[in-house]
Amino acid sequence: MTAALQASTSYGVGFAVSSFPPPSTRPSRQRTLVLAQVEPTDKSVEVMRKFSEQYARRSGTYFCMDKGVTSVVIKGLAEHRDTLGAPLCPCRHYDDKAAEVQQGFWNCPCVPMRERKECHCMLFLTPENDFAGKEQTVSLEEIRETTANM
Amino acid sequence: MAGVLETITVPRAAALPSLPWLRSPAQHSPAALFVKSEMNSFFSFVRLSLKLENVPAVKDDTWQSLVLDCDSPVLVEFWAPWCGPCRIIHPVIDELAKEYAGKLKCYKVNTDDSPGIATRYGIRSIPTVMVFKNGEKKDTVIGAVPKQVLNTCIEKFL
Numbered sequence: 375m376t377a378a379l380q381a382s383t384s385y386g387v388g389f390a391v392s393s394f395p396p397p398s399t400r401p402s403r404q405r406t407l408v409l410a411q412v413e414p415t416d417k418s419v420e421v422m423r424k425f426s427e428q429y430a431r432r433s434g435t436y437f438c439m440d441k442g443v444t445s446v447v448i449k450g451l452a453e454h455r456d457t458l459g460a461p462l463c464p465c466r467h468y469d470d471k472a473a474e475v476q477q478g479f480w481n482c483p484c485v486p487m488r489e490r491k492e493c494h495c496m497l498f499l500t501p502e503n504d505f506a507g508k509e510q511t512v513s514l515e516e517i518r519e520t521t522a523n524m
Numbered sequence: 525m526a527g528v529l530e531t532i533t534v535p536r537a538a539a540l541p542s543l544p545w546l547r548s549p550a551q552h553s554p555a556a557l558f559v560k561s562e563m564n565s566f567f568s569f570v571r572l573s574l575k576l577e578n579v580p581a582v583k584d585d586t587w588q589s590l591v592l593d594c595d596s597p598v599l600v601e602f603w604a605p606w607c608g609p610c611r612i613i614h615p616v617i618d619e620l621a622k623e624y625a626g627k628l629k630c631y632k633v634n635t636d637d638s639p640g641i642a643t644r645y646g647i648r649s650i651p652t653v654m655v656f657k658n659g660e661k662k663d664t665v666i667g668a669v670p671k672q673v674l675n676t677c678i679e680k681f682l
Contacts, residue, residue, distance in 0.1 A: 443608035450606025464606035467635045467647040494649055494667060496608050524605075 414452035422451040422461060423512060426497060429483055430510040433491060435498035439507035442520035447497040448512070449521055451482050465495035578618040582631040583638050590631060592659040597681045598629045599674075602645075602652045604636055609668035610651045616671045617653070620678065627682055657681050 426448055430436060437444040450464025460475045461482040468474045479485050486492040491500050499506035582590050582600065591598045601617045603610040614632075621630035635642040635650060645654065645661060653665045655677060663677050 438608070440612075443611055446606055446611055447608040450604075450608075453606055464604060465609060465650050467602070467604070467639070467642040467650055469639075469643050494609070496612075496668070 412453065412457075414449050414456050418452035418455045419449060419517060420514065422448045422455060423514060423517060425461075425482075426451075427511050430498055433483075433487075433498060435491060435493070435500055435510075436506045437509050437512055438496050438499060438505050440505075440520075441507075441509075441512055441516050443496050443505075444512050445517040445520040446524070447495045448517060450495075463495060579621050579630045579632050581637075582633055582641075584640050587638075587641055590629070591656055594629055594656070596627060596629055597662075597678070598631065598656040599678060600654050600656065601630070601632045602635050602642055602647045602650060602654070603632055604634065604650045607650045612668040613651045613653070616674065619671065620674060624678060624682070628678060653677075655681055 426437075426444070447464060451461035454460065454462040454464060454471075454475075458471055458475045460478075462468070462471060462475050463480040463482055463484055466480055468480075474480055483498070484493075486494075487498060491498070493499065496505060579601070591600060599617070599620065601613065603614070617630055617632065620628070624630075633641055635647060649666045651666075651668060653669075653674060654661055655663045662681055665674060665677055
């Protein structure tokens with residue numbers, strides 16, 4: 375079963391996976407982004423929250439029983455959306471984030487998620503996963519509450 | 525490039541379909557998985573433990589002296605601020621640091637603060653735990669694994 379689950383989101387991210395274009399030659403912005411942990415904008419958090427709810431429903435997956443995990447990942451995606459222009463997976467290390475965004479493989483939903491429902495970030499969990507909760511919704515309040523002490 | 529490599533390595537660990545983050549090159553036994561009924565109390569513990577930071581950070585300038593030149597084995601957790609599974613494994617590492625005090629040094633590397641170290645050791649998926657001994661990387665465990673998996677890994681090098 376390799377049918378890719380296409381996400382319908384309000385941000386426009388191109389998935390140029392099969393063609394593997396050469397990495398972008400524009401200078402990496404990573405150096406200026408890593409020096410401080412910046413809170414993502416409310417707008418991006420809301421976009422990624424809605425995307426996550428919608429994609430969980432479409433893919434038949436569930437959020438972690440600890441919504442703190444869900445919330446942190448959503449904020450990480452939002453932060454990357456703010457700084458890189460695309461929701462690059464926050465649970466990976468990249469030598470060049472800008473180049474990874476261009477390649478598209480790890481833009482959420484990443485290729486392993488779309489093809490095999492594998493989300494190592496634990497944002498989208500299949501029902502049989504030991505960490506899977508029963509919900510496909512997460513509110514802004516939950517996100518605020520569970521990430522308040524970070 | 526990273527994406528290509530990942531595609532190649534995934535089928536090797538296909539024996540654990542429900543827990544992709546559990547996979548590691550060492551193919552640790554899945555027998556030590558959490559019991560589902562214990563999960564809620566586990567997460568309560570995690571939330572409490574998040575406020576306690578027992579494991580010091582190591583950065584580029586201290587990597588050589590604290591990790592590579594250390595006389596005892598060293599466990600290093602590579603993490604990132606917006607990584608969800610890292611929230612699960614932080615308190616486990618804190619606990620291991622206490623449990624093996626005097627026998628094992630434990631450090632955390634924020635891959636955003638020290639991208640050079642992460643790149644040097646080929647870190648891709650986060651969290652990743654590595655064990656070093658005599659300046660050499662000895663083992664790697666990827667993902668938020670149960671504590672027993674890390675116990676087994678550590679004890680090989682004590």
